[in-house]
Amino acid sequence: MPKKRSYRLLCPIARALDKVGDRWTLLILRDLHAGPARYMELQTGLTGLASNLLASRLNQLQEDGLVRQTDGPHGTQLYALTPEGEATAPLLFELGNYGSRFAPPEDLRRPGNLRTIVVNLKESLRRSVDANSNARAELVVDEEFFAVRVDEGRVTVRYGADPEAPVSLSMGYEALIDTVDGRMPSDEFASEHLEATRGTAEDVGSFLGLLAGAFAGAR
């Protein structure tokens, strides 16, 4: 195996980059913040990432203790974040925040799935909810499902349906990221690009309030 390229500088920033600075590494971590994933899920989500690189990055991340393998439902293997890996959430949030000030490139390729959006959503909610709030909802973004939970202020967002959730909201991906990026006002988003497909008016309204708070806090 090749010996890793490293800055070896006595500086915390350089040390962080030695762990997560390689190409694709932060994007892999980003997708794992949506919950444990199979190899193929990661590869389809990360459009343009070659298979050998994904394997190599996952190995490195395991050596560094940011990712571990776990057993999935039917004898499948899953990749999951360790606590050290979870700790990249604020970093990824700032990265997304910074990236949102640049216009998207014209020649873009869409990610193969939307695990992408979970970190920013999760961190935005974490910064805006207060310690005793509770909520549960399912989001449907371009036909892909997300389970959002707030238990006594602890926020989790996972990729996957949540049929039991009292509220279900559906929306389009592009409108969503335009809103979190601040290019679309959150009330325009709520009125034009968001549809409640399940839940009482009261439950829907209270969850929308939570979402609006997250969007506002991101700025």
Next chain:
Amino acid sequence: MPKKRSYRLLCPIARALDKVGDRWTLLILRDLHAGPARYMELQTGLTGLASNLLASRLNQLQEDGLVRQTDGPHGTQLYALTPEGEATAPLLFELGNYGSRFAPPEDLRRPGNLRTIVVNLKESLRRSVDANSNARAELVVDEEFFAVRVDEGRVTVRYGADPEAPVSLSMGYEALIDTVDGRMPSDEFASEHLEATRGTAEDVGSFLGLLAGAFAGAR
């Protein structure tokens, strides 16, 4: 010139990485947070960075609008952050925060100067001072000088001496980063590794209080 390698993904995190994700780019920005710098200052600070890469990165950063060239004192050219470049401060802070959870590598090379530390110091102070506080001090870390100012809560830290400052504190680099990384308690730092070389007991004490707040807030 080669066409830039880009993720081209519809995701803010990927867009940020397209701007600042190349090797050395974030470290160059980090050093520029200490104030405008000459080419050679950057090169000596960034131990291991080849000259051609530095030139190429600076060009890219100027194209992307994060860095601009300005005229220095004696007909010299300086590189400085634009507002877009300044906006990387929270990102670099989180990166440093994350990196501080890993042990420094054994085979390390010291940076050629200490511009390195300014971002973290600056952002830590920004998060801990309140809107109406004022302070001015000179820090001397391993013989290198830093000018710290707080004007009505607005924090600036620049690389360079400040002989007019009412307070001057000297300390060692390794103790300082051990403290901001949380490996050394801040009172041990204050009592063992810090020396006040100028200023009344009162001024020194009040500035130490500010520093302690910054160290505590970083955690």
Next chain:
DNA sequence: CGGGATCCGTTACGATACTG
């Protein structure tokens, strides 16, 4: 001497094909 540009060997990346 500071501020680069040029050249070249080595490593990493990207695409695709292949295997258990």
Next chain:
DNA sequence: CAGTATCGTAACGGATCCCG
């Protein structure tokens, strides 16, 4: 499905050279 193997290309690292 979950990787490994191969290979052409682009990027990096180190050194040297050039120019004001």
